[in-house]
Amino acid sequence: MRPGSMKIFKNFRDLSIMDLENAKKNKTKIVGLYCAFAPQELVLAAGAIPVGLCGTKNEPIAAAEKVLPRNLCPLIKSSFGFAITDTCPFFRLADFVIAETTCDGKKKMFEFLRRYKPMHIMQLPQSSDGTRTFDWWLAELSVLKIKLEENLGAEISEDSLRQAIKLANRERRTMKRLHEINKIDPAPLSGLDLMTALWSNNFNEDKEEGIELVNGLIGEADEIAGNGTSPFPKGTPRILLTGCPVGLGSEKVVMLIEKCGGSVVCLENCGGIKTLGYLVEENDQKDPLEALAERYLKIPCSCMSPNSGRFELLDRLITEYKVDGVVDLTWQACHTYNIEAEMVRDFVKKDFGLPFLHLETDYSSSDLQQLQTRISAFIEVTGRKKQQ
Amino acid sequence: MITVGLDLGSVTTKAVLVEGNSWISLIRPTGYSPRQAGREAFEELLGNAGLKRGDIGFIVGTGYGRISVPFIDQAVTEITCHAKGAHFLVKEIDMVIDIGGQDSKVIAVDRFGNVTDFAMNDRCAAGTGKFLEVIAAALGLDVSELAMLSKNADPIQTSNMCTVFVESEVISLLAEGVKRERIIAGIHQSVAARVAAMAERLGKGEHIVFTGGVAKNEGVREFLGKELGRDLLVVPESQIAGALGAALLAQEEVKLKSL
The missing domain is CATH 3.40.50.11890 (Rossmann fold)
Structure with missing residues (x-):
């Protein structure tokens, strides 16, 4: 459904x-x-x-x-x-x-x-x-x-800035709530739908309306979960996607994971949960610019060195979302994510003993067939490990 | 229970029929239609065994053409099938290195023949059978002559791994008067170094089976052994490892269903 x-x-x-x-x-x-x-x-x-x-x-x-x-x-x-x-x-x-x-x-x-x-x-x-x-x-x-x-x-007044902080936090909390619905096993939302809903938020003309729309989707997803239904059969390998951002037009890896029998339950990238968990402190005693600076500097992007926040986040997400395998997506020539992928591989394999797949690709459809073979093999490995 | 595995590769189609511990196989060119090649190989195999379609309990398809064959019961990737088949042929393996016509892959295998991890180069022809074919052509040779000619030669360092650009590098080396055998040895060494780097990411295997068409090339095999610091096993049936693995997975599938 x-x-x-x-x-x-x-x-x-x-x-x-x-x-x-x-x-x-x-x-x-x-x-x-x-x-x-x-x-x-x-x-x-x-x-x-x-x-x-x-x-x-x-x-x-x-x-x-x-x-x-x-x-x-x-x-x-x-x-x-x-x-x-x-x-x-x-x-x-x-x-x-x-x-x-x-x-x-x-x-x-x-x-x-x-x-x-x-x-x-x-x-x-x-x-x-x-x-x-x-x-x-x-x-x-x-x-x-x-x-x-x-x-x-x-003019940007202190008061208007405090209002804006509250609104943006509310939006983040709503989107985070949507994302967290997929902690349920099997996931009520496909990764593709989750990605689409989160990505759409980029184009909101009115944030209040956007929040309302996401709330509607949360209601529907709650109902799906309440009925015990899911787009995926029980036992479907639960995949966390990390690395470079994805959106409509660049969704090919999300699409292929789900086509090959996986369920993308968690999107640890900047359109996904990476940026939703950090709120701006709403404290009237605090300079709002300072509160903003604190929050934005926390975003664990690979352009930061070191980027330990990403590993703390992955640690939490892998457990909370009951992840069976991790796919790390690097867009071609993104050096920072590409290099960090080796550290993520080590982390995922040594600390969690989970299957890990690193993919480097671009937006074109030229390598769909090759990607499908790798992703299928990865899902085969993950699925068998899950059964054991 | 009798099962069949079909491996629809880019160059050849392999079919294996398994019953108990015995098996028969055949290898045919894939041609332009994997669908037709798959059907013909299957029917020929049935004919050889004196069986009918109804006698076959389960068919697993693998290889790049697996999606185009409608009569198979299940499609499984060549990575999973290769591991299974290679493990059946050599029980103690923990790693498979496969260099085929269009890609190269390294598969880490557990003691049951299941894949635990893998790495793959399938973005370009660098270091594959195609790459060696292009080199051979540039040197006026057949790919099967490369190993023999370069035996014991001192490898010259080549810098290109791109199949297109390496051809011009080879031509400039020849113009400089570098001996053919040294160039070939250099190319073999660079192919080996590349695959070895991929293998080391998965951890060093203790018992490695080398499969795929390039496994027939002793030069690459020797350098790869040196790079990894251990001998590589090559089995005569390595080409049908994928199809064999597919047929064995089909056996497991049937057993699972009868539980």
């Missing part, structure tokens, strides 16, 4: 374009974000709408390769290609764009991209530990606040 609201989520990206166009006609500003490190609360507090611009589709990559090297991650090429071909309505609608110096590929790509849109590039520290990096990041947030005020012609 598939939740009825998935019909809305499947087309959510397209449906929201009209809402955003209307908002823009009513003089509401739209701010594009490329990454989970962009503090959306500052955008909301400025009265603007944050939208995600991270490219998840293969189509614009050929155009991007006219400028960028081919040997670059598909996420960067897709994001850039969408922008320069003017085929992404969200990029077109954006009045201002926030970028960050995460990985080398992205920060250099942004140097090109800023020719196309007013943009501010935040200087992200390379580590999340220590007071010096925190002070640096806090100063970066102050700069961003001023840039947003200047470019959007708005």
Whole structure:
């Protein structure tokens, strides 16, 4: 049984374009974000709408390769290609764009991209530990606040920022609740549906409506679980997907895992649970910018060195979601995730004794057959181990 | 109970029929249609055994063409089947290294012949049978002559693993006057080093079986043994290991169902 609201989520990206166009006609500003490190609360507090611009589709990559090297991650090429071909309505609608110096590929790509849109590039520290990096990041947030005020012609008051923090936290809690439904065995939601619902959140014109929609899906999933039904038969291997982000257009690994007889119960990537667990402290005695800086610096991305937070998170998730096997997805030429994959392999195999599969691929469909063989073999191993 | 395993590879189709501890097999070219090759191999095998379709309890298909054969009962990946088959042929193995026409893989195996881990290179032809064919052609040789010619030669370092670019590297080396046998030895060594690196990620196997078409190449085998610091077993039936494993898995499936 598939939740009825998935019909809305499947087309959510397209449906929201009209809402955003209307908002823009009513003089509401739209701010594009490329990454989970962009503090959306500052955008909301400025009265603007944050939208995600991270490219998840293969189509614009050929155009991007006219400028960028081919040997670059598909996420960067897709994001850039969408922008320069003017085929992404969200990029077109954006009045201002926030970028960050995460990985080398992205920060250099942004140097090109800023020719196309007013943009501010935040200087992200390379580590999340220590007071010096925190002070640096806090100063970066102050700069961003001023840039947003200047470019959007708005004032970001302390009060509006506190309101925005509450709203964004509420949204995170709701999405986390949705994700946690798949702790149930067998999972009430397919990994593909879970991914689609979480990813759609990037294109919300109205956060309250978005929260409402996710609440509806949670209700339906609760009902599925209550009836003891699931898209998967009992005993289906429960897979945790970690590594680079996925979305509609780049869902091929999620799709193949489930086609080959697995159930993706947990998405440990930046569209998934990686960014949902950390809330901004809601404390009226605390400077809200400081609270934001603390929260955003916790995101365990592989661009951080070291990135111990990812292993703490994996440790918790593997247990909580009763995971039978871990798949680590690296988009081609994403050096940081690619290198970290070896540490994740060690961690998963030694600490948990679980089957582990590392895949390196891009957004194209050229290797579907090869991927299917590897993933099938991995599910065969995981399934047999689970039976024992 | 009689079962059949069909391995529909990119180059050849292998069929094995198992009854108790005995088995018969055949190898045929796959051609352009794995579907047709699978059916023909199956029927020929039945004919050889003097059996009818109804006598066969279970059929497992494997290999890249497994999805295109409609009459099989179950499809299982070549990784699982290879491990099973190689373990049946050599009981004490804990690792299978397979270098075929289009890919290379390393499989860690437990004492029951079950896969515990695997690594695979299937993104390009580097280090596969195809790679060696291209080298042989560039040197005016047949792939089967490579090992003999390069025996005891001092390997020259080659830098390319890309099947397309290595051809031009070979041609420049020849132009520089480097002897053919040294180039071949160098290529063998680079193939071995690449596969050995893949194997070491899975932990060093104690008893390794080397299968696939490239296992016939003594040069690669020797360098691979040196890289891994142990001898590799090569069995004459290595080419049918996948189909044999498929037929054995079919036996297990039937037993499971009769419980």
